[in-house]
Amino acid sequence: MSVHNTNKVLAVVISAATLVGMGACGGSSNSSAPNDSAKNSAKCGDYKQYGDLKGKTVTMYASWIDEEGSATDKSFDAFRQCTGANVKFEGSRDLAVQLPVRVKSGSAPDVAVVPQPGLLRSMVKTGKAKPAPDSVVKNVEKYYSKDWKEYGSVDGxxxxxxxxxxxxxxxxxxxxxxxEKGYTVPQTWDEMMDLTKKIAKDNKGGNVKPWSVGIEGGSDTGWPATDWLEDAVIRFTDADTYNKWVSHEIPFNDPKILSSFKEIGKILKNNDYVNGGFGDSQSIASTAWQDAGNPLIEGTGYMMHMAPFYQTNFKSADANIKIDPDGDAWVFQMPGKEKGSAPMLGGGDFAFAFSDRPEVKAFLTYLSTPQWANERAKQLGGWVYPNKAMDESLLGSKIDKLSYEALTNPKTEFRFDASDLMPSEVGSGSFWKKMTEYFAQNKSEKETLDAIEASWPKDK
Known part of the structure; x- marks a missing residue:
């Protein structure tokens, strides 16, 4: 959802009015400390721990723009009101490129939010990033699972x-x-393949296909295809293999990865199975991921692999679309090989600091609390949080709650998005590009994996 994770959330055209309202850098806020009446209107008991920060400024740089940027900025209002701090938020869709430039030039923000642990590691290696203060460590140990702590850590x-x-x-x-058709939600991978075959047979020779797939996204073209492969790997191998693949302890084109790739190739390269209304399997490369859900509503497609955030795209297309277990659109968790086995691929955005000033430590501590998660949940639907102590009732929709429950369920076999953990040259580079060529140039699974393996940086 990286530049990767963020673009998985929304693709929004910025209007001139939005640019003017949010600042010349794509989305910034120069909110100043509030007046006393605003401060008194906030429930400030939980904020006394941060002290009096009146006259202090904290800058934050993230990849959220438009609605996400505005809602995130508002989620800091209680902190502003109760501490007196001036939090200046700036959003940019070019963060992955611009943040390293800023750090190198000595103009790093106080706090940055990155959607790739790989980018976090590279920022730590510059020597400019600061370890989280003890107050953040305590909160993470209290409110987050061990996995989330590990993903936010570098060298322990x-x-x-x-x-x-x-x-x-x-x-x-x-x-x-x-x-209407008498189809039931599959409980295993084999059942999903049987359903795919049945839908194709029921619509043989027509323009209706079981699956709708799109991976085009401008400069970010290819990322939905990486999710397909990652989901296959966590279903057809094991946790150890997945982790070794991510860290390159085994090659990208390892036989187990190739075997997993061929499993999804049975769907994605079968013209009887994909892209009614768009074309054949090669059309996947040129079909915008934002449009991939249209066939489900129009009746030319039945299934689409995509995270729950896609609900926003449905609602943007038609506010009357009912997202409900009995409605126009809903989700089921991609099944595993065995009934009851449903590994979960996921991602997240991580905040870290380039300064250890007291006000920066206080602000980062606030971001690690359920109070902040609750404030942002009030402002923005379509997002979930790994903070186990947040108020689940504040999540914006049924599907948000379903996603949150899946993420926080101790039985969930959770794996972080592989492309977000790999070196950026691969994760958001050759991996995206070669998966796109897999469709556009009709490359084989072996050719695709071999090319990505050849691109892996020799020093990583």
Whole structure:
């Protein structure tokens, strides 16, 4: 959801009015400390721990713009009101490129939010990032699972706190159309393949296909295809293999990875199975991921692999679309090989600091609390949080709650998005590019994996 994770959340055209309202850098706030009446209107008991920060300024740089940027900025209002701090928020869709430039030039923000643990590690290696203060470490140990602490750590030391999370291993479908046709939600991978075959047979020779797939996204083209492969790897191998693949302890083109790739290739390269209304399997490369859900509503497709955040795209297209277990669109978790086995692929955004000034430590501590997660949940639907102590009732929709429950369920076999953990040259580089060529140039699974393996940086 990286530049990767963020673009998985929304693709929004910035209007001139939005740019003017949010600042010349793509989305910034120069909010100043509030007046006394605003301060008195806030419930400030939980904020006394941060002290009096009147006259202090904290800058924050993230990849959230437009609605996400505005809502995130508002989520800091209680902190501003109760501490007197001036939190200046800036959002930019070019953060992955611009943050390293800023750090190198000596103009790093106080706090940055990155969607890739790989980018967090590279920032730590510059020597400019600061380890999380003890107050953040205590909160992370209290409110987050061990996995989230590890993903925010570099060489065993905590730097980043997870601000939000995404659960990606879901399949969108139309409950209404399933009911009309007598189709049932599959409980195993084999059942999902049987359903795929049945839908194709029921619509043989027509323009209706079981699956709708799109991976085009401008400069970020290819990322939805990486999710397909990652979900296959966590289902057809094991945790140890997945972790070794991510860290390159085994090659990218390891036989187990190739075997997993071929499993999804049975769907994605079968023209009887994909892209009714768009074309054949090669059309996947040129079909915008934002449009991939249209066939589910229009009746030319039945299933789409995409994270729950896609609900925003449905609502943007038509506010009357009912997202509900009995409605026009809903999700089921991509099944595993065995019934009851449903590994979860996910991601998240991590906040970390380039300064250890007291006000910066206080602000980062606030971001690690359930109070902040609650404030942002009030402002923005379509997002979930890994903070186990947040108020679940504040989540914006049924599907947000479903996603949150899947992420926080102790039985969930959670794995962080592989492309977000790999070196950026691969994770958001050759991995995206070669998966796109897999469709556009009709490359084989072996050719694709071999090319990505050849691109892996020799020093990483």
């Amino acid at each position: 030391k905590l730097y980043g706190v997870a601000m939000d999370a995404s659960s990606k291993s879901f399949i969108w479908y139309s409950p209404k159309k399933f009911k």
